[in-house]
Amino acid sequence: MTTLIESEEHTALRAAVSSFAKHHTRTPDAPTKTLWQEAAKLGYIGVNLPEAYGGGGGGITELSLVLEELGAAGNPLLMMIVSPAICGTVIARFGTEAQKQEWLPALADGTRLMAFGITEPDAGSNSHRITTTARKDGADWLLTGRKVFVSGVDIADATLIVGRTETGSGKEGRPGSLKPCLFIVPRDAPGFSRRQIDMELHGAEKQFELVLDDVRLPAEALVGDEDAGLLQLFAGLNPERIMTAAFAIGMGRYALSRAIEYARDRTVWKTPIGAHQAIAHPLAQAHIDLELARLMMQKAAHLYDAGDDVGAGEAANMAKYAAGEACVKAVDQAVHTLGGNGLTREFGLASLITASRVARIAPVSREMILNYVSHQTLGLPKSY
Template sequence: MSSFSESEERQELRKAVARLAGKYGREWFTAKARSGEKTTELWLEIGRNGYLGINIPEEYGGGGGGIGDIAAVCEELAAQGCPLLLMVVSPAICGTIITRYGTDEQKRRWLPGICDGTSTMAFAITEPDAGTNTHNITTTARRDGDEWVLNGRKIYISGVDEADHVLVVARAEALTSDGQKTGKVKPVLFVVPTDVEGFEYRHIPMEIVSPELQFQVFIDDVRLPGDALVGDEDGGLVQLFAGLNPERIMAASFSTGLARYAIDKAAAYAKERTVFRGAIGSHQAIAHPLAEVHIETEMARLMTQKAAALYDAGDDMGAGEAANMAKYAAAEAACRAADVAVQTHGGNGITQEYGVAGLLVATRAGRIAPVSREMILNFVAMHSLGLPKSY
């Protein structure tokens, strides 16, 4: 008989991360964000305790766990009001791709720092004129002797100012066996130092209250050694999607954590706040919306756990479908939870003091990034239901 409970080890992991994050809390997190400071103290403590690289093999400083473990860490941080966006990027996307496709030397060079938090890696795929259509990215990589030369633009790249390196998705010309151009291009992955000549970035002001900033990146004749290439030059989309499924699972966990935080805040307020007779939580107009979003959040958590289990079992096809569904369900639940939390608080819901209004923007981002809800619906319509492709 299958169990619908997570393993005892996973449950203990959740409790430990919740205790750690609870020492910091939402007020500390938002104060850092509003003052322009970073949450480095929390990030490094997560790393010291072995949670940051829990999905990375032990021989490179990690915990030897899977995506389900790092997703649990991400969710519990968000549930304590400390959502760390770079958890999605550095250990989950970059760490996974390097673990699966990097050389032994690349793993030894980059993974230990990702695990202990002393070296953060950003991920750059989105471009100003491509958006969700990754087939249209125009950042190019061309060979020049033993080196590669990169040129292009990226946008909405998280945490570049905190990163030592960026894993950049580019396109290279495909060649025949005798070195002739075929006229086709292929996706390739490079680790680019953020201090290399020709690499610049510009901050994009955002309404979201977060210590992790967004950037536009400019890549002009950036020269890289041959060993900056991660994976097989002809590996294609398989290597890229090795990081995108974990990205969706982590994004779902990020959203369900925020949803849980919003629901907990609203439920606590509803138990204490009295306006007419009894606490407002005794009134169905307050209680039912909270119950509904709790149900929706728990369903999204289950789908997220399913996606992680499929991915960790090596079922990339099944994980792709489940990860997209989980990301969709989690973002929808989080948006509704934030809205209900604000409404439960009434006028207090839009004050800084009560700390729930900022969740409206934070959760809304989940409907857009890392992949829009519309593209997920396209994916499900085509791959799950067998409907004709619409784009």
């Protein structure tokens, strides 16, 4: 059995990304663009994509490692979850040769980005309620529907949209069995519009609502087989969960490192506050939780890269759950360790209070993961 202990190559990659991220200073006018471009030049953005198309030839294992280290240095790139992990993976596995030639080299070198649209106003956790439809019109496709909470549409060159064919319709016009189809929709396609959602979360990547009003697409916009169903969809969703875990673990590590540094130096009485167990033990517990979450993330990434989609699905959900919980606890404890300073802009932890909740909520809530584990792993009956 292959060990989950990191290889020398992975250890070296982790050190290189960490060094790069720690020496990068974000600029106010382009908080992520410069970092994205520089990371792409070093091969980090496309590390999971095939070498034949300009990528690094690695897998989600390597990509999640990169995102974790970027986050641990305080420079996370949310679009890594979307562009190379979801969209790049789906195109690499199921795209036509023309789609691979057009998109994979550009996704790998950072010159183009792709967003991903699946969530709808009435179809959040229940993807079987997706109502965005794709119908044939001659050789073309016509897409109609709405999507919400789509990240980075304003900076993406196209969006990979999840729809369903009309042949999947049920009674009285309601969706029948889910047969998802994936379409590459260019940002300037007629009938494709966006509206930014006003979020309390002030991240560099904005969230959008999308409207598709009879968006006409050529036949070659379809990625993969229109009858492939859930196989193609989960080829992107499992990496999404693994990468979300990496995002959360990186954020938690960053918060924890700031708290440890503060606890070592802050002296109120005779010794630094980190000498007191009331401070030290919760930080130690947060570290343990993050390390355990990382192990599950590594297991999920290993299974996915080995081609075990079923095993990866279970592990990816568990990793995302564990990482989300560990991240929230680490951020909360870091803020409490700093006291009032934890809420100042100077120390940069207060904004993570909101950001850390993202890993609990998206791309799937912790409650739905518990439902999944209950009936898929434990064999308990469904409640829904």
